[in-house]
Amino acid sequence: AQKITQTQPGMFVQEKEAVTLDCTYDTSDPSYGLFWYKQPSSGEMIFLIYQGSYDQQNATEGRYSLNFQKARKSANLVISASQLGDSAMYFCAMRERSNTGNQFYFGTGTSLTVIP
Amino acid sequence: DTAVSQTPKYLVTQMGNDKSIKCEQNLGHDTMYWYKQDSKKFLKIMFSYNNKELIINETVPNRFSPKSPDKAHLNLHINSLELGDSAVYFCASSPVAGGTDTQYFGPGTRLTVL
Numbered sequence: 001a002q003k004i005t006q007t008q009p010g011m012f013v014q015e016k017e018a019v020t021l022d023c024t025y026d027t028s029d030p031s032y033g034l035f036w037y038k039q040p041s042s043g044e045m046i047f048l049i050y051q052g053s054y055d056q057q058n059a060t061e062g063r064y065s066l067n068f069q070k071a072r073k074s075a076n077l078v079i080s081a082s083q084l085g086d087s088a089m090y091f092c093a094m095r096e097r098s099n100t101g102n103q104f105y106f107g108t109g110t111s112l113t114v115i116p
Numbered sequence: 117d118t119a120v121s122q123t124p125k126y127l128v129t130q131m132g133n134d135k136s137i138k139c140e141q142n143l144g145h146d147t148m149y150w151y152k153q154d155s156k157k158f159l160k161i162m163f164s165y166n167n168k169e170l171i172i173n174e175t176v177p178n179r180f181s182p183k184s185p186d187k188a189h190l191n192l193h194i195n196s197l198e199l200g201d202s203a204v205y206f207c208a209s210s211p212v213a214g215g216t217d218t219q220y221f222g223p224g225t226r227l228t229v230l
Contacts, residue, residue, distance in 0.1 A: 033218075039157070044224065095217055101171070102217055109159075
């Protein structure tokens with residue numbers, strides 16, 4: 001099974017609207033972490049937000065929030081009040097801990113386009 | 117100060133050549149990684165390395181080899197470059213354990229093999 005699944009290859013959102021990018025994960029590690037990264041057209045990978053498996057509350061960072069539904073194994077990214085600069089690829093990732101160190105898994109990404 | 121840096125940013129070379137990409141992190145992290153991102157934006161882990169162990173993705177050809185002179189550096193050497201090696205290569209680092217263990221990425225190196 002895929003460790004991280006992003007089912008939306010591309011998404012469009014009107015400027016100033018909110019958008020949800022989907023991510024589901026699969027793990028048996030009780031102590032995992034979930035991340036979202038943004039990759040604009042310039043190419044760099046920018047860390048956006050983190051959610052730990054034991055965190056009771058959904059993570060928030062400015063306009064980004066992570067809708068963490070543990071029983072469903074989903075970790076959707078919500079971007080509120082979209083801006084033109086939010087147009088980018090977004091990657092969901094998961095960290096598992098093992099006796100050889102951290103293992104990271106990435107989804108295939110969602111391309112978000114913000115329409116003026 | 118740049119947390120994770122890579123040089124060069126762009127690398128254009130001929131098939132069959134040998135090249136290296138350098139990576140340095142000043143975050144004090146214990147583990148460093150190399151990823152390959154293909155033209156479809158898929159990120160593939162190539163190596164992870166801490167001061168104790170190198171973990172190699174078994175699908176990576178042995179023409180690729182990481183070299184770590186110290187904890188803050190993990191360079192990528194590529195021998196006998198092939199057309200299919202053209203991609204963007206990212207270096208990243210994270211702590212071993214503790215806190216969020218967030219992985220931070222370098223700016224990437226775009227390799228073009230002609």
